[in-house]
Amino acid sequence: MNDKINVIAFDADDTLWVNEPYFQETEKRFCALLENYAPHHTLSQELFKIEMQNLHLYGYGIKSFMLSMIETVYEISGGTADLKLIPEIIRLGQDMLQHPIELLDGVKEVLDALKGRYRLVVATKGDLLDQERKLKKSGLLDYFHHIEIMSDKKTDDYCKLLKHLDCAPEQFLMLGNSLKSDVIPVLELDGYAAHIPFHTLWAHEHYEGNLEHPRFLQLTTITDILDYVGH
Amino acid sequence: MNDKINVIAFDADDTLWVNEPYFQETEKRFCALLENYAPHHTLSQELFKIEMQNLHLYGYGIKSFMLSMIETVYEISGGTADLKLIPEIIRLGQDMLQHPIELLDGVKEVLDALKGRYRLVVATKGDLLDQERKLKKSGLLDYFHHIEIMSDKKTDDYCKLLKHLDCAPEQFLMLGNSLKSDVIPVLELDGYAAHIPFHTLWAHEHYEGNLEHPRFLQLTTITDILDYVGH
Numbered sequence: 358m359n360d361k362i363n364v365i366a367f368d369a370d371d372t373l374w375v376n377e378p379y380f381q382e383t384e385k386r387f388c389a390l391l392e393n394y395a396p397h398h399t400l401s402q403e404l405f406k407i408e409m410q411n412l413h414l415y416g417y418g419i420k421s422f423m424l425s426m427i428e429t430v431y432e433i434s435g436g437t438a439d440l441k442l443i444p445e446i447i448r449l450g451q452d453m454l455q456h457p458i459e460l461l462d463g464v465k466e467v468l469d470a471l472k473g474r475y476r477l478v479v480a481t482k483g484d485l486l487d488q489e490r491k492l493k494k495s496g497l498l499d500y501f502h503h504i505e506i507m508s509d510k511k512t513d514d515y516c517k518l519l520k521h522l523d524c525a526p527e528q529f530l531m532l533g534n535s536l537k538s539d540v541i542p543v544l545e546l547d548g549y550a551a552h553i554p555f556h557t558l559w560a561h562e563h564y565e566g567n568l569e570h571p572r573f574l575q576l577t578t579i580t581d582i583l584d585y586v587g588h
Numbered sequence: 589m590n591d592k593i594n595v596i597a598f599d600a601d602d603t604l605w606v607n608e609p610y611f612q613e614t615e616k617r618f619c620a621l622l623e624n625y626a627p628h629h630t631l632s633q634e635l636f637k638i639e640m641q642n643l644h645l646y647g648y649g650i651k652s653f654m655l656s657m658i659e660t661v662y663e664i665s666g667g668t669a670d671l672k673l674i675p676e677i678i679r680l681g682q683d684m685l686q687h688p689i690e691l692l693d694g695v696k697e698v699l700d701a702l703k704g705r706y707r708l709v710v711a712t713k714g715d716l717l718d719q720e721r722k723l724k725k726s727g728l729l730d731y732f733h734h735i736e737i738m739s740d741k742k743t744d745d746y747c748k749l750l751k752h753l754d755c756a757p758e759q760f761l762m763l764g765n766s767l768k769s770d771v772i773p774v775l776e777l778d779g780y781a782a783h784i785p786f787h788t789l790w791a792h793e794h795y796e797g798n799l800e801h802p803r804f805l806q807l808t809t810i811t812d813i814l815d816y817v818g819h
Contacts, residue, residue, distance in 0.1 A: 423655060426679075428675065431675050433669055440665070444659065447655065447659055454646075455645070485647065485716045485737060506716060
């Protein structure tokens with residue numbers, strides 16, 4: 358790792374705190390509500406298809422997920438399902454929006470070790486209000502110099518972030534659980550990126566292939582980063 | 589107006605381009621879909637009540653509006669409405685998300701006159717992806733030094749924006765159509781604010797009372813601002 362690293366940016370969902378398991382848990386409940394119409398895997402497939410169709414219009418986040426679940430009820434039942442399912446699905450989504458924050462192991466230790474020595478940043482996709490609320494509830498807000506909630510995490514989006522932070526790519530290190538969103542676009546800009554796998558990943562974030570790059574670090578847990586930048 | 593103004597920030601919806609009339613038009617169509625269950629004014633009232641109940645969870649924007657319309661179908665019909673209404677409402681929302689941008693009169697003239705002489709900023713509430721898309725479609729992106737999409741526009745939110753822009757309140761002028769969101773919180777910070785009325789205003793933005801303040805400008809149209817800062 359070079360000495361010039363100045364900004365360390367963290368993905369939020371499934372990097373700082375648990376997220377995807379709540380989506381999967383909600384999807385299970387959603388499938389249970391509709392099990393008279395189709396088996397779970399068919400429902401999951403239809404929901405994912407509808408989510409992907411809507412992604413360019415809705416973007417990421419829980420409200421988008423709610424709207425796609427509601428659309429799936431109609432599609433999967435051919436319009437015959439009971440309207441009473443709708444408030445149950447709204448409730449599932451509202452429960453997600455109010456879920457407590459569960460920090461991942463090692464996060465506080467890493468932030469404590471890095472605070473004051475680097476500009477720490479959160480760079481996350483998702484819904485503006487929901488991500489702000491999660492940050493507040495997480496108790497981590499004071500660690501961060503800047504919070505960037507992004508509509509997407511492509512190379513261009515990181516380019517804007519770096520410009521905004523007045524940070525050269527070789528001074529930037531991004532940490533996250535998604536190779537597709539947190540690692541590859543940053544390496545493309547000649548920044549540094551570290552991958553911290555999380556046990557579960559949304560299908561949309563799947564990346565096939567091996568990654569080798571001089572500015573890429575494959576870590577096992579978030580605390581491993583301290584071997585590179587902590588001392 | 590003092591000479592120190594450095595940043596001029598514009599609200600977007602109903603200040604740069606038409607917005608609220610599309611919500612009202614959609615609400616009319618929504619009420620027409622449900623006219624077997626209740627008269628329009630009852631439906632509008634119920635929808636507004638549900639929107640206000642959900643605001644703290646969903647925030648502003650079209651997806652929130654879609655979810656509240658869907659919830660209203662269930663509530664107003666006591667669960668008896670046909671599920672077939674749901675895709676019709678989803679379509680209404682998706683049409684809104686894809687609506688062309690209609691710039692308001694005088695906007696380009698004002699931006700052309702001010703560009704290069706002030707740091708021009710957009711400060712808007714709403715959904716992240718939707719507002720970014722509208723800005724791109726508007727063709728106005730190049731005028732702006734910074735775009736701030738905010739989950740709310742209270743005094744604290746403007747405080748963060750000013751800090752972020754490294755701008756003192758007496759160097760900041762905000763223009764917008766909502767006294768509640770664009771003017772009062774900025775005056776509270778000792779910034780300058782100008783009100784440009786738009787012919788229609790969402791009930792949530794209504795403000796009762798007269799406003800007199802040495803840093804407040806009541807304008808008739810956006811081009812009036814050039815009498816204060818344009819020359």
